[in-house]
Amino acid sequence: MPFYSDEIIQELKNQADIALVIQQFLPLKKSGVNKYVGVCPFHDDHSPSMSVNSTLGIYKCFACGAGGDVFKFIQEHEKLDFKGAVEWVANFVGFALPNIGNNVNTEVLEERTMVRKLNELACEWFEQQLTLSPKALEYLNKRHVSPETRKQFHIGYAPTGREGLIGYAARNGFSPRDCVKAGLAVEKENGGIADKFRDRLMIAIQNLSGVVVAFGGRDLSDPASHNGIKLAKYMNSPETALYSKRDILFGLNHSRNAIMKENAVIIVEGYFDLISLYQSGVQNVVAASGTALTENHASILARYAKTAYLVFDGDAAGQNATRRSLEIVLPKGLSPKVFALSRPDGTKIDPDNFVNEQGPDAFRRALRTAEDWLSYLGRTMPNNSPEDRAAFITQAKTLIKSIENPELRNQYLKLVSERYSTTRSLAGIKVTHPKREKAPAAAEQPAAPQVSVPWELLSPIEVRFANLLYRNPTLLDRAAEYFDMDFAASGIQIFDSPLIDEFIQSILAQYAETGAFSPRTLYESLSPQLQLFLEQLPDETWKTPNEILEFYDTLAVLTLNLCDRYKKLIPLDSEAGMRLRMQLNKFTQGIQTISKKRKISAITPDVFAEQIIQSKTPLIELYTEINELAMNGGNAAQFNNAQFSPQAPTQFAAPTPAQPSSPQYAAPGAQFNDAPAVQSAFQQSEMPPEMEAPPPFDGDEQYASSEPPEEAPYDPNEEPYVPDDEPYVPDDDFGAMDDFG
Numbered sequence: 250m251p252f253y254s255d256e257i258i259q260e261l262k263n264q265a266d267i268a269l270v271i272q273q274f275l276p277l278k279k280s281g282v283n284k285y286v287g288v289c290p291f292h293d294d295h296s297p298s299m300s301v302n303s304t305l306g307i308y309k310c311f312a313c314g315a316g317g318d319v320f321k322f323i324q325e326h327e328k329l330d331f332k333g334a335v336e337w338v339a340n341f342v343g344f345a346l347p348n349i350g351n352n353v354n355t356e357v358l359e360e361r362t363m364v365r366k367l368n369e370l371a372c373e374w375f376e377q378q379l380t381l382s383p384k385a386l387e388y389l390n391k392r393h394v395s396p397e398t399r400k401q402f403h404i405g406y407a408p409t410g411r412e413g414l415i416g417y418a419a420r421n422g423f424s425p426r427d428c429v430k431a432g433l434a435v436e437k438e439n440g441g442i443a444d445k446f447r448d449r450l451m452i453a454i455q456n457l458s459g460v461v462v463a464f465g466g467r468d469l470s471d472p473a474s475h476n477g478i479k480l481a482k483y484m485n486s487p488e489t490a491l492y493s494k495r496d497i498l499f500g501l502n503h504s505r506n507a508i509m510k511e512n513a514v515i516i517v518e519g520y521f522d523l524i525s526l527y528q529s530g531v532q533n534v535v536a537a538s539g540t541a542l543t544e545n546h547a548s549i550l551a552r553y554a555k556t557a558y559l560v561f562d563g564d565a566a567g568q569n570a571t572r573r574s575l576e577i578v579l580p581k582g583l584s585p586k587v588f589a590l591s592r593p594d595g596t597k598i599d600p601d602n603f604v605n606e607q608g609p610d611a612f613r614r615a616l617r618t619a620e621d622w623l624s625y626l627g628r629t630m631p632n633n634s635p636e637d638r639a640a641f642i643t644q645a646k647t648l649i650k651s652i653e654n655p656e657l658r659n660q661y662l663k664l665v666s667e668r669y670s671t672t673r674s675l676a677g678i679k680v681t682h683p684k685r686e687k688a689p690a691a692a693e694q695p696a697a698p699q700v701s702v703p704w705e706l707l708s709p710i711e712v713r714f715a716n717l718l719y720r721n722p723t724l725l726d727r728a729a730e731y732f733d734m735d736f737a738a739s740g741i742q743i744f745d746s747p748l749i750d751e752f753i754q755s756i757l758a759q760y761a762e763t764g765a766f767s768p769r770t771l772y773e774s775l776s777p778q779l780q781l782f783l784e785q786l787p788d789e790t791w792k793t794p795n796e797i798l799e800f801y802d803t804l805a806v807l808t809l810n811l812c813d814r815y816k817k818l819i820p821l822d823s824e825a826g827m828r829l830r831m832q833l834n835k836f837t838q839g840i841q842t843i844s845k846k847r848k849i850s851a852i853t854p855d856v857f858a859e860q861i862i863q864s865k866t867p868l869i870e871l872y873t874e875i876n877e878l879a880m881n882g883g884n885a886a887q888f889n890n891a892q893f894s895p896q897a898p899t900q901f902a903a904p905t906p907a908q909p910s911s912p913q914y915a916a917p918g919a920q921f922n923d924a925p926a927v928q929s930a931f932q933q934s935e936m937p938p939e940m941e942a943p944p945p946f947d948g949d950e951q952y953a954s955s956e957p958p959e960e961a962p963y964d965p966n967e968e969p970y971v972p973d974d975e976p977y978v979p980d981d982d983f984g985a986m987d988d989f990g
Contacts, residue, residue, distance in 0.1 A: 275552050367428065452465045455502045462497060494543075641669075802847075829875060
């Protein structure tokens with residue numbers, strides 16, 4: 250079966266922000282740099298258990314185990330196969346998938362891309378034309394719309410000419426027929442094509458991602474110039490390949506965060522009702538886009554809020570709109586409240602005029618007087634005869650029956666029974682809007698093997714070094730210079746932990762292969778254990794040149810750690826062993842010397858970096874001689890085991906609970922407690938609660954947890970590490986290590 254290539258899938262994944270995709274279905278709360286948390290939709294989650302990482306392009310629920318990339322989420326949530334999920338994401342992003350035998354789908358995707366680009370062009374043009382129209386600017390001033398708000402909502406102006414936008418689009422590569430497809434032009438009966446919007450104030454309609462999908466135009470023309478023809482006050486874009494009225498709520502891309510914060514949404518009718526409220530500081534507000542409130546609108550709002558304030562006109566049309574809205578929002582789990590605004594003399598007024606005349610505080614006070622929906626129905630529906638009361642009770646029970654939450658349904662049924670002396674029964678009541686069928690439950694999959702990271706076996710300095718490289722891709726050229734082919738061919742294992750070694754080698758391999766660094770590509774290439782390790786690395790930032798200094802400082806410390814392991818393996822019962830031990834001591838003292846000189850500014854950071862790079866050659870030579878000595882002396886197995894600490898096995902098992910240990914983390918087999926030159930700062934990171942490092946322990950027991958350890962902040966001015974109890978003696982012959990040869 251033909252399918253999209255891996256390159257296309259990867260390109261689409263790179264363009265899709267997984268957080269924006271998931272926010273189409275549920276609200277997310279920011280919890281770090283490009284990290285979010287939300288309530289998991291795949292189990293009965295009562296607290297935010299799902300973490301979303303935009304950098305890695307993944308989501309994971311720490312309660313039920315659901316997780317994966319953006320395609321996996323769409324597959325599970327929308328019950329689609331992989332191909333369907335890819336096409337869903339492509340539609341959302343506006344990504345044109347190649348033709349794989351489905352011409353219609355490809356044409357639709359191409360048209361969506363064209364409409365999106367043309368809308369962006371039109372939006373820019375309308376905004377330019379606004380600055381050239383005194384009439385449009387005067388109108389906005391009368392409506393008290395500030396320049397900042399005009400820019401935020403992309404308000405512009407369509408001039409009176411028949412082909413102003415068409416001509417501008419043509420000069421930028423779009424045909425008149427493209428303008429028709431985008432809803433920006435209309436085809437006349439004689440075959441001609443003209444601008445759809447003329448002499449209108451233009452308001453951009455954006456989707457949740459901020460993409461301009463359509464426009465609303467407010468007529469600014471003189472009625473006397475129409476020869477008795479009455480033009481619509483507002484004209485909206487028709488539905489296009491990019492725009493569906495039932496799915497778009499005007500202003501939601503701006504107000505989403507405020508709605509989540511208030512846990513309530515104010516639903517108004519007009520564009521300027523929303524704009525004026527938002528500008529005044531009442532920002533948890535939306536408006537239907539060129540249509541009445543729809544079930545899709547209510548489903549979207551239910552992701553962000555529990556209460557919906559319905560603000561419609563008090564006339565008969567407004568009452569009918571309110572009742573229709575009640576039928577729509579109640580089944581979606583929203584608790585509706587209704588209120589109308591008025592001036593002190595009692596005359597009705599819309600939210601736009603109200604907030605401009607009386608201010609946002611008066612609006613908030615009026616909001617507190619909103620009626621619950623049951624009281625509103627009882628007040629506005631006829632109640633003069635038994636027939637009227639029966640009609641009202643039936644209407645109220647119909648709405649109650651449409652509520653999905655059984656406990657909420659029972660509470661409302663109890664309320665209507667007590668208020669209006671009716672039975673607490675819904676027998677014979679039919680729901681006006683049937684509930685949408687739930688998607689069938691996915692077949693149970695065998696549980697994936699549990700994976701953990703043995704943080705108690707990892708050296709903190711190595712964990713921080715791994716995070717340093719991952720968070721600072723600008724260091725990869727320097728890392729590639731040190732960990733070059735000669736170093737790799739030597740067989741030296743400078744890292745005490747195989748896990749850290751594999752992680753850093755994976756970063757360097759990707760960089761060597763592609764010449765670039767992609768966190769998502771790296772993540773997908775890692776084993777499940779390394780993926781978990783990467784997910785739990787803390788968010789940290791380095792201010793230049795601190796990351797460069799720490800890089801070379803850490804290499805110096807890692808080299809000293811390695812030398813300390815080698816030193817204990819050199820037998821002293823031969824002349825060759827004694828000679829090698831003295832050479833290793835001299836090399837160690839040289840590293841200590843340049844580290845100390847760097848910290849007291851006796852040498853520049855550039856010279857220090859150069860000396861660390863040059864130290865590779867004598868290190869490799871020493872390693873070769875020690876290896877040969879071990880081979881000749883029958884200690885090859887012991888020597889090879891020393892490449893990785895014997896206490897850090899290559900096959901990690903899940904850590905077992907232990908009693909509290911010392912606040913200063915001590916990795917088994919390591920002597921990092923004696924080497925504070927490069928310390929970590931896990932406690933400063935912003936991580937979700939489920940990913941935070943555990944508290945420090947007391948006593949002598951080892952730290953045992955599957956979470957990253959806490960450490961003290963890095964201090965580049967600490968004294969260099971002395972790996973054993975031998976006194977530090979500067980070597981004049983070794984000097985400033987100008988030449989390691």
